[in-house]
Amino acid sequence: MKLTKLYSAIIGVTLLFLCLTTTHAQVIAIRAGKLIDTETGTTATNQIILVESEKIKAVGAGLPIPAGASVIDLSNYTILPGLFDAHTHLCQSTSADNRDLFTTDIREPTAYRAILGVSNAKQMLESGFTTVRDVGNNGNYADTALRQAIESGLVPGPTMINAGRIIAPFGGQYHLQPDRPELGNPEYLFADTHDEMVKAIRQNIHFGALVIKIVVDDQKYIYSADDIKFIVEEAGRAGLKVAAHCMTEKGARNAALGGVASIEHGFRMSDETLQLAKRNGVVLVGTDFPVPAAIALGLPADFAQKFHDVFIDRLKRAYKVGVTMAYGTDSFAEVEGETRGTMAISYVDSFVEAGIPAKDVLKIMTTNAAQLLGVEKQRGTIKPGMFADIIATRDSPLDNLQALKKVSFVMKNGTIIKQTP
Numbered sequence: 001m002k003l004t005k006l007y008s009a010i011i012g013v014t015l016l017f018l019c020l021t022t023t024h025a026q027v028i029a030i031r032a033g034k035l036i037d038t039e040t041g042t043t044a045t046n047q048i049i050l051v052e053s054e055k056i057k058a059v060g061a062g063l064p065i066p067a068g069a070s071v072i073d074l075s076n077y078t079i080l081p082g083l084f085d086a087h088t089h090l091c092q093s094t095s096a097d098n099r100d101l102f103t104t105d106i107r108e109p110t111a112y113r114a115i116l117g118v119s120n121a122k123q124m125l126e127s128g129f130t131t132v133r134d135v136g137n138n139g140n141y142a143d144t145a146l147r148q149a150i151e152s153g154l155v156p157g158p159t160m161i162n163a164g165r166i167i168a169p170f171g172g173q174y175h176l177q178p179d180r181p182e183l184g185n186p187e188y189l190f191a192d193t194h195d196e197m198v199k200a201i202r203q204n205i206h207f208g209a210l211v212i213k214i215v216v217d218d219q220k221y222i223y224s225a226d227d228i229k230f231i232v233e234e235a236g237r238a239g240l241k242v243a244a245h246c247m248t249e250k251g252a253r254n255a256a257l258g259g260v261a262s263i264e265h266g267f268r269m270s271d272e273t274l275q276l277a278k279r280n281g282v283v284l285v286g287t288d289f290p291v292p293a294a295i296a297l298g299l300p301a302d303f304a305q306k307f308h309d310v311f312i313d314r315l316k317r318a319y320k321v322g323v324t325m326a327y328g329t330d331s332f333a334e335v336e337g338e339t340r341g342t343m344a345i346s347y348v349d350s351f352v353e354a355g356i357p358a359k360d361v362l363k364i365m366t367t368n369a370a371q372l373l374g375v376e377k378q379r380g381t382i383k384p385g386m387f388a389d390i391i392a393t394r395d396s397p398l399d400n401l402q403a404l405k406k407v408s409f410v411m412k413n414g415t416i417i418k419q420t421p
């Protein structure tokens, strides 16, 4: 064989190999009977979604399906973006025999908490939550380990934006006694002065936090608006947003004035503070507990009902004021017959009870949350270039949000996680 012929043979074989490997770059074509655009609350019918490796390549009616693509027929289903839970505690759990967080946290070492996180992450994903923001209470950075294990493909789980250790004024959310002040470790980083705040933020970032979580007001001494502004600026210099746990009206007001990205819980917020949050672009992550979830916290039934009613009242007022909301559950209780995912999805009942239209709830569960988490350019919509985080339900959640409780199909980063009839 002449040398030129040998070269062209080599080039030919190489090209064939490239062609074959290109075809092998996994292309999945999803036939979508109904496709919801959660940004607009509209539905398109008979769409084709082309997924190549981790991302969405094209979406449209009558798109040609490339030869060799594997086809997933969801013609009888409604397709929508994967859901978000912007307030999880994946590496924390209380069980029916002990609902007390303090003693549970002390008993369980970080290694166990990480394994717990693996289990909860899988459960969340199987219920359709493809992205979460995990806001602390994970021992000594079990959340960072979990995030890294998910990102490397070691274990299945939602994309995580994790907070590391919660930064709080002395004592955190615990009620310590003077002989054992160290029992607040490693759950909280106590920071009372500005120097301590800087150090706590930097420690968190160094150990893998992607968001900063602060407790504003779980003690009589609370972070001032100036403290919070200081924290927001320091975190912001490293590109991190701040989530603020607020139990009181005053705490929520300080957080809104301080310019946090989100107020967590905020169930005592007045209309005036909700308006202030709206003006300052602060998102409310309401953690609006349905009654069974409130009972699972260990509250007596009558108190759980009252607790729930306060949330519903605030949810109604928040919707009326028009403050931006993102779905967040704060679910951390083990309940018999439920998974972390089924517990998290049950919070849609509160939105239904508050009379919030399904199209707005879907936005709260996807695009609003994606924006808050800072992943809106990668996740939260089904559009070309976005990561293929896709779920499907038998009935359209726009007609009935209960459909979200039976997710038949889950895809995350282009990988099928679940497919059931």
Ligand SMILES: [Zn+2]
Pocket (backbone or CB within 6 Å): 087, 089, 135, 330
């Ligand atoms: Zn929480």
